[in-house]
Amino acid sequence: MSSYQSINPANNQLLKSWPSHDEAAVSHALDVADRLFHSSWSKGEIQPRLQVLKKLADLIDSRAEELATIASKEMGKLIGQSRGEVKICSQIARYYAENAERILQPQSYPSELGEAWVEYHPIGVLVAVEPWNFPYYQLMRVLAPNLALGNPVLAKHANIVPHCADVFEKLVREAGAPEGAWTNLFISTDQVADLIADDRVQGVALTGSERAGSAVAEQAGKHLKKSTLELGGNDVFVVLDDADLDEAVRQGVQARLSNCGQVCTAAKRFILHEKIADRFISQFSAALSSATLGDPLDEKTTLGPLSSADARDRLVKQVDEAVTHGAKLVTGGKAVEGAGCFYQPTILTGITPDNPAYYQEFFGPVAQIYVVGDDNAAVALANDSHYGLGGSVWTRDTARGRKLASAIETGMVFINSQSDTSAELPFGGVKRSGYGRELSDLGIKEFANQKLVVVAG
Ligand SMILES: NC(=O)C1=CN([C@@H]2O[C@H](COP(=O)(O)OP(=O)(O)OC[C@H]3O[C@@H](n4cnc5c(N)ncnc54)[C@H](O)[C@@H]3O)[C@@H](O)[C@H]2O)C=CC1
Numbered sequence: 502m503s504s505y506q507s508i509n510p511a512n513n514q515l516l517k518s519w520p521s522h523d524e525a526a527v528s529h530a531l532d533v534a535d536r537l538f539h540s541s542w543s544k545g546e547i548q549p550r551l552q553v554l555k556k557l558a559d560l561i562d563s564r565a566e567e568l569a570t571i572a573s574k575e576m577g578k579l580i581g582q583s584r585g586e587v588k589i590c591s592q593i594a595r596y597y598a599e600n601a602e603r604i605l606q607p608q609s610y611p612s613e614l615g616e617a618w619v620e621y622h623p624i625g626v627l628v629a630v631e632p633w634n635f636p637y638y639q640l641m642r643v644l645a646p647n648l649a650l651g652n653p654v655l656a657k658h659a660n661i662v663p664h665c666a667d668v669f670e671k672l673v674r675e676a677g678a679p680e681g682a683w684t685n686l687f688i689s690t691d692q693v694a695d696l697i698a699d700d701r702v703q704g705v706a707l708t709g710s711e712r713a714g715s716a717v718a719e720q721a722g723k724h725l726k727k728s729t730l731e732l733g734g735n736d737v738f739v740v741l742d743d744a745d746l747d748e749a750v751r752q753g754v755q756a757r758l759s760n761c762g763q764v765c766t767a768a769k770r771f772i773l774h775e776k777i778a779d780r781f782i783s784q785f786s787a788a789l790s791s792a793t794l795g796d797p798l799d800e801k802t803t804l805g806p807l808s809s810a811d812a813r814d815r816l817v818k819q820v821d822e823a824v825t826h827g828a829k830l831v832t833g834g835k836a837v838e839g840a841g842c843f844y845q846p847t848i849l850t851g852i853t854p855d856n857p858a859y860y861q862e863f864f865g866p867v868a869q870i871y872v873v874g875d876d877n878a879a880v881a882l883a884n885d886s887h888y889g890l891g892g893s894v895w896t897r898d899t900a901r902g903r904k905l906a907s908a909i910e911t912g913m914v915f916i917n918s919q920s921d922t923s924a925e926l927p928f929g930g931v932k933r934s935g936y937g938r939e940l941s942d943l944g945i946k947e948f949a950n951q952k953l954v955v956v957a958g
């Protein structure tokens with residue numbers, strides 16, 4: 502049985518099984534990608550590559566509804582959110598089409614040694630290992646900067662989104678990219694390890710769990726290959742006593758329920774100032790529990806299914822364990838009976854540091870609530886985490902918000918907004934959330950040879 506299957510998580514219907522790629526197909530893909538790297542396509546003028554990105558952006562825009570529907574059917578994202586994901590993918594492609602040449606201009610380094618500059622070159626074939634939660638965005642975050650720079654990519658997508666993986670590859674070719682620029686491979690984790698070990702592969706980008714990140718980074722390290730990791734997060738949503746409470750509740754519900762809570766930068770730990778905690782919890786709980794569960798393709802649905810039965814079962818176990826160890830359920834706490842992988846919107850309070858849930862990420866519609874007495878306690882609690890991805894702070898005093906944002910140990914902090922992403926802004930974290938940055942001028946240089954050239958004075 503193929504390990505790549507499209508199964509609709511709203512009704513458990515098998516849509517399609519996809520044949521895996523065998524050793525010959527993988528070997529051929531690597532040969533073609535490596536040949537492309539050594540060709541004028543990768544090492545020559547940038548503009549032909551940027552024209553492909555511009556065409557890709559236009560293609561994505563023209564087929565947005567088709568692409569959004571494929572994703573919603575395959576991993577359960579609400580159709581409106583899938584449209585949003587498709588839109589940001591064309592934004593990323595267009596951003597690099599319009600900015601990569603400027604970003605990759607040689608950078609002068611005044612030096613006593615003489616005229617010195619850094620120029621940016623592709624390093625070779627990369628492997629991209631990506632998750633199901635943003636089935637197009639995760640791919641575009643790797644494709645766009647590396648196609649602009651000239652690194653060919655072999656992509657291993659998550660096993661539950663093969664249709665998204667397949668249609669993405671076809672779009673890239675239709676946009677004019679040569680064979681080898683972006684190759685989707687339905688392969689096993691062992692085959693990923695073999696690719697990383699191959700001398701023609703120069704780096705690997707992974708987004709996914711700590712488990713996968715640790716395994717892939719170990720393989721990359723063993724073979725001295727550059728890697729970037731975008732892993733899990735346990736992001737805080739800090740609401741201070743002077744916050745706009747209605748807006749904080751409105752965005753807090755979105756930040757927890759979007760994509761059924763399966764977002765690495767979703768608001769997961771709500772840290773509330775004691776002066777507003779009761780009001781926030783009352784409004785937040787009422788709004789969260791009034792979510793309309795249903796088919797993600799139905800515009801009236803506000804909470805779809807989890808991406809798979811495994812994801813649902815993992816969440817059931819995690820919440821049950823939290824309650825067994827003393828957490829209190831304010832609302833929810835159970836899977837929804839019947840077809841599909843649905844889980845009730847849930848709020849947990851009373852989680853103490855000895856509860857396993859205290860340090861765990863809940864990758865689903867489960868909010869943890871904590872109450873603190875002041876800003877220092879909020880920062881201390883926010884930083885008491887193995888993760889360091891994103892977070893948000895809500896206060897009408899921007900200076901106060903900036904102070905907390907600087908003190909919170911993560912890669913990204915938003916003030917008076919839920920976490921978000923945009924092509925021109927770097928994305929990434931610290932601690933067990935991984936390392937490296939994607940998007941912006943930082944992302945395009947992660948897999949560049951930043952070569953120093955000096956003309957002796
Ligand atoms: N940082 C982020 O944006 C995301 C983080 N996650 C984290 O991952 C957790 C589970 O999501 P999953 O998709 O199941 O993540 P996962 O880590 O199992 O899968 C992510 C990708 O890594 C691949 N993979 C897994 N183990 C591998 C190995 N040993 N060698 C090579 N490739 C391997 C998978 O096939 C998939 O393509 C979530 O709970 C969340 O914490 C998931 C999605 C996005």
Ligand SMILES: CCCCCC(=O)O
Binds near residue numbers: 708763765921922
């Ligand atoms: C729109 C926010 C993107 C979050 C990226 C992630 O969860 O992998």
